[in-house]
Amino acid sequence: MLDLLSEYYLVIKALHVVSVIAWMAGIFYLPRLMVYHAEQVANGLPQAEDLFRTMERRLLRAIMNPAMISTWVFGLLLVLTPGVVDWSDAWPWAKAAAVLAMTWFHMWLAARRREFAEGRNTRTGRTYRMMNEVPTLLLLVIVFAVIVKF
Numbered sequence: 563m564l565d566l567l568s569e570y571y572l573v574i575k576a577l578h579v580v581s582v583i584a585w586m587a588g589i590f591y592l593p594r595l596m597v598y599h600a601e602q603v604a605n606g607l608p609q610a611e612d613l614f615r616t617m618e619r620r621l622l623r624a625i626m627n628p629a630m631i632s633t634w635v636f637g638l639l640l641v642l643t644p645g646v647v648d649w650s651d652a653w654p655w656a657k658a659a660a661v662l663a664m665t666w667f668h669m670w671l672a673a674r675r676r677e678f679a680e681g682r683n684t685r686t687g688r689t690y691r692m693m694n695e696v697p698t699l700l701l702l703v704i705v706f707a708v709i710v711k712f
């Protein structure tokens with residue numbers, strides 16, 4: 563099994579990066595949709611709500627959830643590959659903390675999506691704009707961790 567992981571190391575890493583790109587695309591786009599959604603409702607223009615709800619549901623279910631799962635699966639396979647992660651370095655710990663925070667952010671967005679779907683959103687467009695900065699900061703930590711390997 564470990565031999566197989568070593569043999570397919572680069573293929574698994576490529577699949578990991580492709581999954582990461584799809585996950586990040588959604589994680590940046592969904593809060594943006596929520597900014598416009600919250601502002602439309604606040605401005606007394608709820609006509610487009612059904613469209614926003616459909617876009618938010620499809621983005622989360624069809625792209626973000628599968629992409630998050632495959633990022634985790636391929637990432638954990640990389641962790642299990644002999645010689646890839648040395649836990650006495652700092653970078654795997656920094657990356658693990660940032661990846662857990664990214665997963666929490668995904669869950670936070672999923673909970674907000676449910677509120678929008680049920681007409682229970684209480685947050686303003688400004689809040690979603692500010693929350694949009696969270697994945698940017700986490701992405702910086704993750705990419706520096708895996709590339710610079712401090």
Ligand code: HEM
Pocket residue numbers: 575578579582586633634636637638640641646647661664701704705708709
């Ligand atoms: C979800 C849990 C994750 C796990 C368990 C994980 C684990 C790993 C591991 C072990 C590597 C191999 C490092 C190497 O070959 O030296 C790797 C590579 C990589 N990961 Fe992750 N990762 C996860 C999520 C993420 C996320 C969320 C991002 C970006 C937002 C990301 C970006 C990358 C990149 C760009 C590489 C390639 C680095 C290189 O080839 O130098 N990973 N990941």
